Amino acid sequence: DTEVTQTPKHLVMGMTNKKSLKCEQHMGHRAMYWYKQKAKKPPELMFVYSYEKLSINESVPSRFSPECPNSSLLNLHLHALQPEDSALYLCASSHRDDVEAYGYTFGSGTRLTVV
Amino acid sequence: QKEVEQNSGPLSVPEGAIASLNCTYSDRGSQSFFWYRQYSGKSPELIMSIYSNGDKEDGRFTAQLNKASQYVSLLIRDSQPSDSATYLCAVNRGSGGYNKLIFGAGTRLAVHP
Numbered sequence: 001d002t003e004v005t006q007t008p009k010h011l012v013m014g015m016t017n018k019k020s021l022k023c024e025q026h027m028g029h030r031a032m033y034w035y036k037q038k039a040k041k042p043p044e045l046m047f048v049y050s051y052e053k054l055s056i057n058e059s060v061p062s063r064f065s066p067e068c069p070n071s072s073l074l075n076l077h078l079h080a081l082q083p084e085d086s087a088l089y090l091c092a093s094s095h096r097d098d099v100e101a102y103g104y105t106f107g108s109g110t111r112l113t114v115v
Numbered sequence: 116q117k118e119v120e121q122n123s124g125p126l127s128v129p130e131g132a133i134a135s136l137n138c139t140y141s142d143r144g145s146q147s148f149f150w151y152r153q154y155s156g157k158s159p160e161l162i163m164s165i166y167s168n169g170d171k172e173d174g175r176f177t178a179q180l181n182k183a184s185q186y187v188s189l190l191i192r193d194s195q196p197s198d199s200a201t202y203l204c205a206v207n208r209g210s211g212g213y214n215k216l217i218f219g220a221g222t223r224l225a226v227h228p
Protein backbone atom coordinates (compact mmCIF):
# COMPACT_ATOMS: atom_id res chain seq x y z
CA ASP A 1 0.00 0.00 0.00
CA THR A 2 1.67 3.22 -1.18
CA GLU A 3 -1.20 5.60 -0.59
CA VAL A 4 -2.29 8.26 1.81
CA THR A 5 -6.07 8.23 2.09
CA GLN A 6 -7.99 11.34 3.06
CA THR A 7 -11.67 11.58 3.89
CA PRO A 8 -13.94 13.23 3.07
CA LYS A 9 -12.94 14.47 -0.37
CA HIS A 10 -15.30 17.43 -0.13
CA LEU A 11 -16.76 19.13 2.93
CA VAL A 12 -19.11 22.08 3.28
CA MET A 13 -19.57 23.35 6.81
CA GLY A 14 -21.13 26.30 8.57
CA MET A 15 -19.16 28.60 10.80
CA THR A 16 -20.74 27.08 13.93
CA ASN A 17 -20.18 23.47 12.93
CA LYS A 18 -17.64 20.99 14.25
CA LYS A 19 -16.15 18.57 11.75
CA SER A 20 -13.08 16.40 11.37
CA LEU A 21 -10.77 15.57 8.50
CA LYS A 22 -9.18 12.14 8.49
CA CYS A 23 -5.94 10.85 7.02
CA GLU A 24 -4.63 7.29 6.98
CA GLN A 25 -1.47 5.63 5.70
CA HIS A 26 -0.16 2.07 5.97
CA MET A 27 3.35 2.60 4.63
CA GLY A 28 4.98 2.53 8.05
CA HIS A 29 5.78 6.23 7.81
CA ARG A 30 6.42 7.79 11.20
CA ALA A 31 6.05 11.45 10.20
CA MET A 32 2.71 12.93 9.12
CA TYR A 33 1.81 16.43 8.06
CA TRP A 34 -1.11 18.76 7.47
CA TYR A 35 -0.83 21.40 4.77
CA LYS A 36 -3.32 24.05 3.67
CA GLN A 37 -3.45 25.20 0.06
CA LYS A 38 -5.44 28.17 -1.18
CA ALA A 39 -6.22 28.56 -4.88
CA LYS A 40 -3.16 29.37 -7.01
CA LYS A 41 -0.92 29.33 -3.91
CA PRO A 42 1.65 26.78 -2.74
CA PRO A 43 0.91 24.36 0.09
CA GLU A 44 1.57 25.92 3.50
CA LEU A 45 2.64 23.75 6.42
CA MET A 46 0.28 23.67 9.39
CA PHE A 47 1.36 20.76 11.62
CA VAL A 48 4.00 18.05 11.77
CA TYR A 49 3.73 14.86 13.80
CA SER A 50 6.78 12.70 14.33
CA TYR A 51 6.32 9.36 16.09
CA GLU A 52 2.79 10.42 17.07
CA LYS A 53 4.01 13.55 18.83
CA LEU A 54 3.34 17.07 17.65
CA SER A 55 6.67 18.48 16.47
CA ILE A 56 5.59 21.64 14.66
CA ASN A 57 2.60 23.94 14.96
CA GLU A 58 3.10 26.77 12.48
CA SER A 59 1.15 29.26 14.62
CA VAL A 60 -2.12 27.81 13.42
CA PRO A 61 -5.30 29.27 15.02
CA SER A 62 -6.80 27.11 17.75
CA ARG A 63 -9.94 26.52 15.69
CA PHE A 64 -7.78 23.87 13.99
CA SER A 65 -6.91 21.03 16.34
CA PRO A 66 -4.72 18.13 15.15
CA GLU A 67 -4.71 14.67 16.64
CA CYS A 68 -2.57 11.61 15.95
CA PRO A 69 -4.28 8.58 17.59
CA ASN A 70 -1.69 6.13 16.27
CA SER A 71 1.11 5.85 13.75
CA SER A 72 -1.29 5.32 10.83
CA LEU A 73 -3.92 7.95 11.52
CA LEU A 74 -3.97 11.72 11.57
CA ASN A 75 -7.04 13.84 12.23
CA LEU A 76 -7.72 17.54 11.93
CA HIS A 77 -10.62 18.75 14.07
CA LEU A 78 -12.34 21.89 12.88
CA HIS A 79 -14.47 24.22 14.97
CA ALA A 80 -15.82 27.73 14.43
CA LEU A 81 -14.06 28.18 11.12
CA GLN A 82 -14.21 31.33 9.02
CA PRO A 83 -14.95 31.59 5.30
CA GLU A 84 -11.29 32.44 4.69
CA ASP A 85 -10.40 28.97 5.96
CA SER A 86 -11.90 27.52 2.78
CA ALA A 87 -9.06 25.70 1.02
CA LEU A 88 -7.66 22.35 -0.01
CA TYR A 89 -6.34 20.54 3.05
CA LEU A 90 -3.57 18.11 2.27
CA CYS A 91 -2.24 15.33 4.44
CA ALA A 92 1.21 13.90 3.75
CA SER A 93 3.50 11.31 5.26
CA SER A 94 7.16 10.45 5.00
CA HIS A 95 9.59 7.88 6.21
CA ARG A 96 11.60 10.25 8.33
CA ASP A 97 14.95 8.73 7.52
CA ASP A 98 14.30 8.47 3.78
CA VAL A 99 12.77 11.82 3.03
CA GLU A 100 15.72 12.74 0.88
CA ALA A 101 15.02 9.84 -1.40
CA TYR A 102 11.24 9.80 -1.38
CA GLY A 103 9.96 13.18 -0.23
CA TYR A 104 6.43 13.27 1.00
CA THR A 105 3.54 11.17 -0.18
CA PHE A 106 0.47 13.38 -0.36
CA GLY A 107 -3.12 12.33 -0.02
CA SER A 108 -5.70 13.50 -2.55
CA GLY A 109 -6.85 16.25 -0.21
CA THR A 110 -10.10 17.48 1.30
CA ARG A 111 -11.72 20.44 -0.44
CA LEU A 112 -13.23 22.46 2.44
CA THR A 113 -15.79 25.20 1.97
CA VAL A 114 -16.90 27.26 4.97
CA VAL A 115 -20.22 29.02 4.54
CA GLN B 116 13.15 37.46 0.27
CA LYS B 117 11.04 34.33 -0.07
CA GLU B 118 12.65 31.07 1.01
CA VAL B 119 11.90 29.40 -2.33
CA GLU B 120 11.33 31.43 -5.48
CA GLN B 121 9.97 30.39 -8.84
CA ASN B 122 8.66 32.27 -11.85
CA SER B 123 4.90 31.88 -11.83
CA GLY B 124 4.69 31.60 -15.61
CA PRO B 125 2.88 30.53 -17.57
CA LEU B 126 5.70 28.89 -19.45
CA SER B 127 4.41 27.94 -22.85
CA VAL B 128 6.29 25.39 -24.96
CA PRO B 129 5.35 23.45 -28.09
CA GLU B 130 4.86 19.72 -27.93
CA GLY B 131 8.17 17.88 -28.27
CA ALA B 132 10.27 20.79 -26.98
CA ILE B 133 12.33 20.98 -23.79
CA ALA B 134 10.69 22.78 -20.89
CA SER B 135 13.08 24.39 -18.39
CA LEU B 136 11.80 25.26 -14.94
CA ASN B 137 13.93 27.16 -12.43
CA CYS B 138 13.97 27.64 -8.68
CA THR B 139 16.20 29.52 -6.24
CA TYR B 140 16.33 29.16 -2.47
CA SER B 141 17.62 31.39 0.27
CA ASP B 142 18.87 29.00 2.99
CA ARG B 143 22.38 27.93 2.07
CA GLY B 144 22.15 25.10 4.60
CA SER B 145 19.34 23.35 2.72
CA GLN B 146 20.29 19.82 1.79
CA SER B 147 17.51 18.21 -0.21
CA PHE B 148 15.26 19.47 -2.95
CA PHE B 149 12.15 18.23 -4.67
CA TRP B 150 10.03 18.86 -7.72
CA TYR B 151 6.30 18.17 -7.51
CA ARG B 152 3.73 18.29 -10.29
CA GLN B 153 0.23 19.45 -9.47
CA TYR B 154 -2.69 19.26 -11.84
CA SER B 155 -5.52 21.70 -11.27
CA GLY B 156 -7.68 20.60 -8.35
CA LYS B 157 -5.40 17.66 -7.51
CA SER B 158 -2.74 17.05 -4.89
CA PRO B 159 1.00 17.40 -5.56
CA GLU B 160 2.79 14.39 -7.01
CA LEU B 161 6.54 13.87 -6.52
CA ILE B 162 8.50 13.99 -9.81
CA MET B 163 12.13 14.19 -8.73
CA SER B 164 14.31 14.56 -5.67
CA ILE B 165 17.93 15.70 -5.65
CA TYR B 166 20.51 16.39 -2.95
CA SER B 167 23.89 16.23 -4.67
CA ASN B 168 25.32 18.88 -6.96
CA GLY B 169 24.94 18.03 -10.61
CA ASP B 170 22.31 16.34 -12.71
CA LYS B 171 19.89 13.54 -11.93
CA GLU B 172 17.91 11.96 -14.73
CA ASP B 173 14.72 9.92 -14.62
CA GLY B 174 13.10 9.22 -17.95
CA ARG B 175 12.19 12.51 -19.62
CA PHE B 176 12.97 14.48 -16.46
CA THR B 177 16.34 15.88 -15.38
CA ALA B 178 16.86 17.74 -12.12
CA GLN B 179 19.90 19.96 -11.76
CA LEU B 180 21.31 21.29 -8.49
CA ASN B 181 23.93 23.96 -7.93
CA LYS B 182 24.32 24.57 -4.20
CA ALA B 183 26.92 27.30 -4.65
CA SER B 184 24.40 29.33 -6.67
CA GLN B 185 21.43 28.08 -4.57
CA TYR B 186 19.70 27.04 -7.75
CA VAL B 187 17.60 24.03 -8.70
CA SER B 188 16.12 23.35 -12.11
CA LEU B 189 13.92 20.78 -13.81
CA LEU B 190 14.19 19.95 -17.49
CA ILE B 191 11.37 18.10 -19.22
CA ARG B 192 12.39 16.63 -22.58
CA ASP B 193 9.91 15.81 -25.35
CA SER B 194 7.19 17.80 -23.59
CA GLN B 195 3.68 16.43 -23.94
CA PRO B 196 0.31 18.16 -23.49
CA SER B 197 -0.18 15.88 -20.47
CA ASP B 198 2.79 17.65 -18.84
CA SER B 199 0.70 20.82 -18.62
CA ALA B 200 0.46 21.46 -14.88
CA THR B 201 1.93 23.58 -12.10
CA TYR B 202 5.40 22.50 -11.02
CA LEU B 203 6.29 23.13 -7.40
CA CYS B 204 9.87 23.35 -6.17
CA ALA B 205 10.32 22.35 -2.53
CA VAL B 206 13.22 22.60 -0.11
CA ASN B 207 13.59 20.46 3.00
CA ARG B 208 14.14 22.61 6.08
CA GLY B 209 13.58 19.86 8.60
CA SER B 210 16.04 18.49 11.09
CA GLY B 211 16.13 15.96 13.88
CA GLY B 212 12.93 13.99 14.15
CA TYR B 213 10.96 15.53 11.33
CA ASN B 214 11.12 16.94 7.86
CA LYS B 215 9.67 20.21 6.70
CA LEU B 216 9.16 20.96 3.02
CA ILE B 217 8.86 24.60 2.06
CA PHE B 218 7.26 25.11 -1.34
CA GLY B 219 7.77 27.75 -3.96
CA ALA B 220 4.76 29.41 -5.52
CA GLY B 221 4.98 27.11 -8.54
CA THR B 222 5.47 27.57 -12.26
CA ARG B 223 2.53 26.89 -14.55
CA LEU B 224 3.61 24.97 -17.65
CA ALA B 225 1.45 24.87 -20.77
CA VAL B 226 2.44 22.46 -23.55
CA HIS B 227 0.58 23.19 -26.75
CA PRO B 228 0.16 20.71 -29.64
